[in-house]
Amino acid sequence: MKKISFKLGISFLIVVLILESLLFFFLYLFIVKERVESETDNLLGRGMNHRDVLEKNFNIDTIEHVALMESEAETKVVIANEKFKIIDASHDINQNMKQLISKGRSMDFSHHGILVESRWASEPYLATISPIIIDGSNEGYVYMFADTNPIRTMIKNITxxxxxxxxxxxxxxIITIFFLSQFITQPLIKMKEATEKITKRDNDVILDIHRDDELGELARAIYTLSNELEYLKNERTEFLSSVSHELRTPLTYLKGYADILNRSNLPAKDREKFASIIQEEATHLAEMVKELFLLAKMDKNQFLIHKKTIPLCYFLQDIISKLKPAFTEKNIRLQLTCAKDVNVNIDPIRFRQVINNLLDNARKYASEYTSVKVSAYEQEDNVVIEITDQGEGIPEKDIPYIWERLYRVDKSRSRALGGRGLGLAIVKEIIERHGGTVNVKSLYGEGTTFTIKIKKWN
Structure with a gap:
């Protein structure tokens, strides 16, 4: 993570340096250009002012006056006649100035004047020329010179x-990016340490989950993952413990009664009784292993759903006709109310398992001389199936847990009623694999209603 912090800091620094360099470079060019243009415009303006004065009074007195005015200035003026012969100057004329005066002879210029030399970085002078035009006739020229050393000094200072x-x-x-990278990477380092603790099965994770940004969302996701892993770990431990207990009980029965059957002096009546118990426990054990295997397939996503469209009423009627004798034996009336022409897209084999399981629960827990009602109807784009009994109901505190594997509401009666605590977990899984939902409402002492809701076409 320190490498990430270093790389992040270096990346930020490089980007910032590039942006700063570009910004300063263009700002520098702009300021230099602005200052040089200001100097050249000022020089050209002074030359034009002197030209205007001389155009009004082009005589020796005015010429000397102009030269005298510039003698105290940083700029220099040279006044020449129409043949570029020097009439007067504010300063001594050196060789560089003579070259620029000579250069001006071959240039095209207007009454507004032009730059003769603008290369401030390499030449000793900036120079302008302004023609003196009187009554349409070119009477002479005003040359202005500015030493480029002050400009170079100014540019050097600006640089x-x-x-x-x-x-x-x-x-x-650098300082800002260092603290910024630390600010960003420190939470990531803590998250890395948290995930390492999780991999070591230490779920004591402390993260800042109150940040209102992406890092806060990541922290909350890791915290949620930690809690879910802790929950799954506890669930697995409890599940394995429950499975061990559930398997141990029938195996103990099988071993115990098998030992008794090995006695030579055992009466035939008892032998038959104990053999029946062994057969019952073996069946119970086989059913449990079958259901556990089914749940294992669901966990590994090897549980396939093969849907097809079927008439729901005929489907439910077929199931009820086969289960009705078992209900009649317990003096329970099994009723079906189903809207006609209701079709549903389901896996008939798996869905039969769902209805059988729920009806078997209703038969086990319903009281004698009561009714178990199965209702099926359409509700917008859904098909709803309700199974209602008039049994003892489910305590409110147990309702959130009835879908968990091997959970039993009444542990003391479950074995007597044949419950293994796996049926509702399988029911919920099958319904959800169909894209539907299953819910339960129950009043303790009055009865229970299971409601299945599934799309007509899914």
């Missing part, structure tokens, strides 16, 4: 200021 500012900006950026 130094930018270098200092850039250096300070880089230092601030």
């Amino acid at each position: 130094l200021v930018f270098v200092v500012i850039d250096g300070i900006a880089i230092i601030i950026s």
Whole structure:
């Protein structure tokens, strides 16, 4: 994670440096260009002002006056006649100035004047030329010169200021990015440590789940995962313990009664009785193993659903006709109410298992001389199946747990009634594999209603 922090910091730093460099570079170019243009515009403007004065009074006195005015300025003026012969100048004329004056002879220029030399970085002077035009006739020229050393000094100072500012900006950026990368990576480091603890089955995870950002969402996801893994671990432990207990009981019966059957002096009546018990427990054990195997297939996603469209009423009537004798034997009336022409897209074999399981539960827990009602009807795009009994009901505290594997509401009566605590878990799994839902409502002492809701076409 430290590598991530380092890489993140370096990446940020490189991006910031590139952006800062581009920003400072273009800002530097803009300022330099602005300052040079200001100097050249000022030089050209002074030359044009002198030209305007000379156009009004082009005589020796005015010419000397102009030269005298520029003698105290940083700029230099040279006044030439129409043949580029020098009449007067504010300063001594050196070789560089003579070259620029000569250069001006071959240039095309307008009354507004032009730049003769603008290369401030390599040449000693900036120079402009403005023609003196009187009554349409070109009477002479005003040359203006500005030493480029002050400009270069100014640019050098500006460059130094930018270098200092850039250096300070880089230092601030490095410090900011360091703390920013730490701010981002520290939660990631804690999450990494949390996941390592989870892999070691230590679910004592402490994360900042109150952040209102992506890191907060990730922390909440890891925290939820930790809780779910803890729950699954406890569930697995409890499930294995329950399975061990459930298998141990019939195996104990089988071993115990098998030992008794091995006695030579056992009466034939008792032998027959104990053999029947062994057969009953073996059947119970086989059914439990079958259901456990079915749940294992569901967990591994090897449990396939093969749907087809069937008439629901005929399907339910067929199931009820086969189960009715068992209900009649217990003096329980089994009734079906089904809307005609209700079709549903289901796996008939798996769905039969669901209805059989729920009706078997209703038969076991319903009281004598009561009714068990099966209702099927359409509700918008859904088909609803309700199975209602008038039995003892389910205590409210147990309702959230009845779908868990091997959970039994009344542990003391479950064996007598043949319950293994797996049927409702299988029911819920099959219904959900069909894309439906199953819910339960129960009043303790009055009865229970299981409601299956499934799409007509899914």
